[in-house]
Amino acid sequence: MTARPRPVPDPTSGAYWAAAGRGELTVAQCDACGRAHHPPEPACPACGADGPRPRVVSGRGTVFAACVVRQAFDAAFADAVPYHLALVAPDDAPEVRILTNLLGADAAEPVPVGTPVEVGFERLDGPGAVALPQFRVVGG
Amino acid sequence: MSGLARDVAVAGVGYSTVARAGDFDVRTLTRAACTAAMADAGVGPADIDGIVEYQFGQGDAPSAVGAQRLLGIPDLAMFNDLMGTGPSGLSSALDAAMAIAAGVCETVLVYRCITRASGHTGAVRTGPPEARGALQFAAPYGYGGGIIPAMAMKKQRRVAELGGSYADYGRIAVNARRWAALNERAVLREPLTLDDYFAARPVADPLLLLDCDYPVNGACAVVLTSRERARDLRHVPVVVDALAYGTGAGADWLYGDDFLFGGTIPCAQRLWAKASVGPADVDVAELYDGFTHITISWIEALGLCGIGEFHDWVDDGDRIGPGGALPVNTSGGQLAEGRLHGLAFLAEAVQQLRGECGARQVPGAEVAVVANAHGPQSGAMVLVRD
Numbered sequence: 358m359t360a361r362p363r364p365v366p367d368p369t370s371g372a373y374w375a376a377a378g379r380g381e382l383t384v385a386q387c388d389a390c391g392r393a394h395h396p397p398e399p400a401c402p403a404c405g406a407d408g409p410r411p412r413v414v415s416g417r418g419t420v421f422a423a424c425v426v427r428q429a430f431d432a433a434f435a436d437a438v439p440y441h442l443a444l445v446a447p448d449d450a451p452e453v454r455i456l457t458n459l460l461g462a463d464a465a466e467p468v469p470v471g472t473p474v475e476v477g478f479e480r481l482d483g484p485g486a487v488a489l490p491q492f493r494v495v496g497g
Numbered sequence: 498m499s500g501l502a503r504d505v506a507v508a509g510v511g512y513s514t515v516a517r518a519g520d521f522d523v524r525t526l527t528r529a530a531c532t533a534a535m536a537d538a539g540v541g542p543a544d545i546d547g548i549v550e551y552q553f554g555q556g557d558a559p560s561a562v563g564a565q566r567l568l569g570i571p572d573l574a575m576f577n578d579l580m581g582t583g584p585s586g587l588s589s590a591l592d593a594a595m596a597i598a599a600g601v602c603e604t605v606l607v608y609r610c611i612t613r614a615s616g617h618t619g620a621v622r623t624g625p626p627e628a629r630g631a632l633q634f635a636a637p638y639g640y641g642g643g644i645i646p647a648m649a650m651k652k653q654r655r656v657a658e659l660g661g662s663y664a665d666y667g668r669i670a671v672n673a674r675r676w677a678a679l680n681e682r683a684v685l686r687e688p689l690t691l692d693d694y695f696a697a698r699p700v701a702d703p704l705l706l707l708d709c710d711y712p713v714n715g716a717c718a719v720v721l722t723s724r725e726r727a728r729d730l731r732h733v734p735v736v737v738d739a740l741a742y743g744t745g746a747g748a749d750w751l752y753g754d755d756f757l758f759g760g761t762i763p764c765a766q767r768l769w770a771k772a773s774v775g776p777a778d779v780d781v782a783e784l785y786d787g788f789t790h791i792t793i794s795w796i797e798a799l800g801l802c803g804i805g806e807f808h809d810w811v812d813d814g815d816r817i818g819p820g821g822a823l824p825v826n827t828s829g830g831q832l833a834e835g836r837l838h839g840l841a842f843l844a845e846a847v848q849q850l851r852g853e854c855g856a857r858q859v860p861g862a863e864v865a866v867v868a869n870a871h872g873p874q875s876g877a878m879v880l881v882r883d
Contacts, residue, residue, distance in 0.1 A: 362637050363637060364628050364634070365627045365629045395634075422650035422651065422657075424702055428642075429639075431636065434641075439702075442649075443650070456634060456640060469657070470654060481637075
């Protein structure tokens with residue numbers, strides 16, 4: 358089994374991964390138009406303003422959409438199927454969607470839209486160690 | 498009179514062999530489709546002064562000048578190689594129509610050649626161990642297979658947000674086979690029931706295998722020219738009444754503002770604002786079906802029914818089937834004819850408006866709408882018989 362791909366921080370994403378390493382989930386906040394986005398970009402995709410900044414959010418949110426992947430597309434996940442993929446809308450940045458797995462949920466069916474979730478951090482150790490934000494169903 | 502600066506028409510369409518298996522050379526497939534389209538139009542190599550092609554950008558099909566060499570075309574006044582972030586194969590025809598309308602060239606050959614090797618995005622791959630750029634927020638979570646998980650999540654979200662049921666998606670899959678049974682070119686011609694649809698293997702719940710189109714090896718080509726020139730060629734011209742693109746705000750398959758419809762709604766609004774006809778005038782609709790969600794989106798975005806009304810509108814599916822009030826995807830589409838990546842929807846619309854479709858002909862068809870792709874890559878065209 359090949360290793361799961363690791364995120365490689367770059368100048369635009371570095372602050373996001375550094376915050377995750379501290380156990381904090383951030384969204385990219387535009388102070389010009391007031392909207393947030395994710396993943397972080399060099400400029401706000403809603404208004405084009407420079408300099409979105411990381412804003413720490415609570416890590417609580419709801420499932421915007423979800424599915425259960427039953428066929429691996431990447432050989433590194435051949436042993437992981439079935440697994441959840443979801444877009445989560447943070448409670449304090451509802452215009453944002455964050456792609457995540459949903460850890461600990463029964464893979465028999467997708468987690469329903471609107472289900473409350475909260476973030477945790479999955480530590481991928483070794484070279485290029487990183488903390489991967491991962492949501493799980495509240496109480497799940 | 499179209500909304501374009503100069504009237505443009507489709508003069509010819511052509512296909513290579515379309516097959517699931519077998520040995521092939523993409524140059525041979527491309528040449529076969531192009532020569533068929535040129536013969537259909539009644540033009541020779543010296544008449545072609547523009548070529549546009551669409552591909553994933555992996556060198557998976559001959560480039561425009563590569564096709565020029567394959568066909569012995571002396572020189573090109575316009576050429577373009579479009580990559581896989583546009584409105585699928587239709588983007589080549591959209592580009593050609595604009596170039597002709599602008600007076601840059603007169604007669605443009607467009608094609609899409611696709612093979613299972615380049616087009617099978619669901620295949621297992623071994624990605625790089627380091628996820629950079631946009632991949633760093635996707636690959637570590639096992640997001641892969643092109644837009645397959647995005648389409649799975651759109652299916653779940655649509656039913657939760659707008660109502661209806663997953664059977665609505667099945668209606669699109671069943672409809673494709675009903676039409677394909679009448680199309681000798683189609684690869685999958687066996688009838689399908691809703692039970693068959695629901696029994697299909699889940700790829701990414703709730704997305705089923707039969708929500709996804711069917712990869713094949715083949716090519717489709719179309720010749721466009723000025724309406725004036727088309728009137729001197731073999732067939733009655735099929736006129737480009739209007740064309741439009743749309744992306745939607747925040748253009749992205751996952752993160753765009755309108756998750757369910759992407760650019761289809763602004764594209765459709767732009768299209769009808771320019772067209773001489775309206776949604777109620779459409780006789781036949783050829784709407785992208787790389788995934789069933791896409792077809793449903795276009796039906797609603799184009800105003801063929803209201804947003805969220807597909808479930809009641811489609812009813813038992815007869816409305817969009819053979820003999821129905823609004824025939825949709827009369828070739829069987831990519832779900833059943835085979836995945837020629839968009840351009841074949843245009844070719845089918847042209848043949849319907851010329852009355853050449855035999856057992857699947859929509860009687861008296863005069864107005865067609867063609868739409869390709871979805872999300873941040875939406876494009877569409879209205880065609881009318883001259």
